Amino acid sequence: MPQALDLAGRPLQDVPVLVADTGLDLQHPDLAPRLYALPSAVAAPSAEGAGGTVQAGRPGWDLIGTNAPGALAPDDDPDDPPGGSGHGTMVAGVLGAAWNNGVGGAGVAPNARFVALRTCWDGDECFQSVQAPAIDWAAARGARVASFSWLSGPLEDGLRDAIVSHPQTLFVTIPSGNGGAFDADGDDPQPCGLDAPNVLCVSTSAPDDGLDCGAFGPRSVDVAVPTRNNITTTNGGGFGPTSCATSFAAPTAAGVATILFGIDPSASPADVRAAIIDSARKVPAWAGKSTSGGIVDAAAAVTLFQQRRGIAPGNGGGGGAGDSQDRTKPSLTVGGGRVSRGFASFSVRVSEPGTVRFAIERRLSGRRASGRCRPATAANRRRPRCVRWAAQRTQSITFRDGTAGVGADAKTRKVRLAMKSSSGKRLPSGTYRVVVRATDAAGNRSATRTVTLR
Template sequence: MKKNTRTLRRTALSMLLAGACLPALAAGARIDFSSIEDAGISPRFIVKYRTGSTERVQPAARQRSLDAAVSRTQAAGVKRSTALKVNTLRATARGGMHVLKASQRLSRTEAETLMRQIAADPNVEYVAVDAIVREYALPNDPALATHQMWHYGTGAGGARVTTAWEQAKGAGVVVAVVDTGATAHADLVGNLLPGYDFITDPFVSRRETAERVPGGWDIGSWNAAGECGTGSAKRDSSWHGTHVAGTIAEVTNNGVDGAGVAPDAKVVPVRVLGRCGGLTSDVADAIVWAAGGTVTGVPVNANPAEVINLSLGSGQTCPQVMQDAINTAVSLGATVVVAAGNSNADAATHSPASCANVVNVASTGYTGVRASYSNYGASIDLSAPGGGADVSGANGYIWSTHNTGTTVPVADRLVGMVGTSMAAPHVAGVVALMQSAAPQPLTPATIEGLLVASARPFPVAPSPSKPIGAGILDANAAVERAKTFGQPIVSRPLTSGVVEAMPPLAAGQDEIYAIDVPAGATRLEFLSYGGRGVLRVYANYEAEPMPTMNIGASVRPGTNQTIVLSSPAAGRYYIKVVASSDSAGVMLRVKVL
């Protein structure tokens, strides 16, 4: 789908909170905010009036109470271009509860304000959002449950893909896999778009000429002993690109084999690897072509990719031709996801892992620890499941589409493989989910920042000498952030190095602050101090901070709270200060270094 039509893609699903909020008390009523985001889809509420109250039995009295709540809501600063009204739809079957409906969809802040004002009526006992429920059924692909759940599910090593499917499945997004090409695997071919073979060396390609040709099909990458250098071993065809493409977009819920991370996305296979590998210059041209750029002698890609997966590399720092190609792709709007490499070395010594403007992915295994082979270093953005030696059996591998042929394609099969090559397509698939869920296309820089911000903590902290990024890929959290990115958040601006006085807050009230962090920043520091009361502080990137959704928190007793974020991505950071008890006289300071 072309970029100018991306704004037509919408999702009707609400953002699921990572955990339920605890009920709050207001005017003696219990307020359940746990599904408050659903008010942005269907602004219905469930209210229980106290036994014996007139509102419980008299519609006119109930409407007067609701009208008064709406007036207080508007007086609190919730302004609408058309008048907001709240009416009773019906009583529930039991319990004296009534279902109410607002005349317009509400933001989280608006819904919270309205609920508090409804609860201010002393005859109200309980207020909640009429939450949306959804089916929990997983796709019926047999290998999902038996082989893939460890790397797609919610276990220690899982990428939380199965829960993200409740929000998005990648519809309308194109992912280019620059690799060995793809076979016509029956559980993949339905999601393949026309690709191209970019190999210009007949020895490498096993084609008769050096011409680049349409198709992108993997015709085999085997080699005889000695063909790839003195003493080199015989190797069968790897079907590597087919495996990578399957992880991204294997056809799903068809009762066959396994599932893909973004099953409604489409894949453009681009062949750059053949016998003995591939040429950097061919890879560079393929990157430009995949993103929709012009390459002499090759027709323009009719399906420019929003995501490019590079599960390949070489033992060198990023060459200029590779960096130039990546820069071009990024300028065209493509997010470039790369594998960190499998040498148990610093990724800074490998390409394209050492290139700028990429999402660099290391590998973790079943238990969430770094795979022993995975490269590491300061250039790593985050980690994702790649399989490894921390367990044996099916849970030691990433399972995806493959072929039985040792040289040329023969028959379809599902195979387990291991490597950062397997970790990267998990991230590429999640980027497709993010783009399909976002209300408008996200830039590559924003995608990178959201992936880092949403990564979940490692179950076991990696060695400080071998860092592997911000955490493990969390598909569900990344999609949630993509869905809300760009939505207005009412906040007070902060200036780096300038001390601000926080207004007094009553228990339960909060204040949101914002600061813009430029590219290249190394550290973001926030400090609150002085005054009286008890505060809780949460930080988030391009999204409202919440107790269950944040990238930093400080909840010590008193007002002295500190949050420090290292290597923050460029963009806007929000800091929410919540008063646990009445607070006043507190000072705030933020620094960007």
């Protein structure tokens, strides 16, 4: 992403965005600085005519106000509920977590401003009757991008009208859950299937550019994005790694769209959508599997968008053969993985200076429901069994020039990770793995390496 920002020919303007989901952790250090603030008090959005007022300075509204579907009890606190899934917080972090603040990672778009509206319960319970007034309210506040990490089912008139009646907002949505690669065209996923110039449908790509856990479809899917092994925000002020999930695909592409709108706010959603699709990096696995046949390339999208808008490139040189920007991915070698006395030991070598991130994940069994592997409960005990990897803790270590572990021929560096959770508690017995990735000074990322602990 730094390469794409280097190519921006204008300073990015802040762009209001809507993540219609379970809410946002409003106190999170990576999200609080990026919240929208209402300039003056206005009527609150309402799905049932409940009324209410959003006061000046507030970021948004809770349209549902309860922890489970039922009678709505809207209020002025769009926080992601404590103890819940934190789905909205994670999705928002992918799109626009704060940059350069010394904590966590960074979202795709440093210029995103979150219009905070809580519209979904956990478990992908996102009623269309709630989404429509949320869209209307966010669009009236200037939201240029709306990210949906859920499927609506057959479109109701209210949601269809809300999308179509706001042609200045780009709606980024997904074709499926995470049940694996399949052709979604026959299912007519919605809102992906809505024939509108302001709808962009995004699926997942694997680290090797192949198909992954999301669906494909030359009529349904526009582009794919990689979603594994990044860092995002978690409820309660924490951070955790991302995985293969279409929930992370929508905000990734939405972040790229936010950057493009930040370069030129006068652009239409059709302009932004076309730049993202037409600049996608073509790969064999996606040929004939989507409209673009490729994977989102943020730098190429910025370059093409600016060419079409008559905007000169920034210091990155505009891409292409003459571009002097460093785009070489670092190579990473990881060995070891033995656990002894509460520590996991590794031998690590990276080809150039940078930061190496270690993400500890625990293997858990569950039941597949609504396209996801969820914790086993009495309600889903008859669903198929599945395996999921739950984030426990991440740790980043700097590898400096001239030190052990840096250089293609250098000796490996010994690294020890404490087997503790992000809260400092000792991890219980079980099966664990560590996902490792290196990032160099230019922002280039290595291929991921996964080590199963023993």
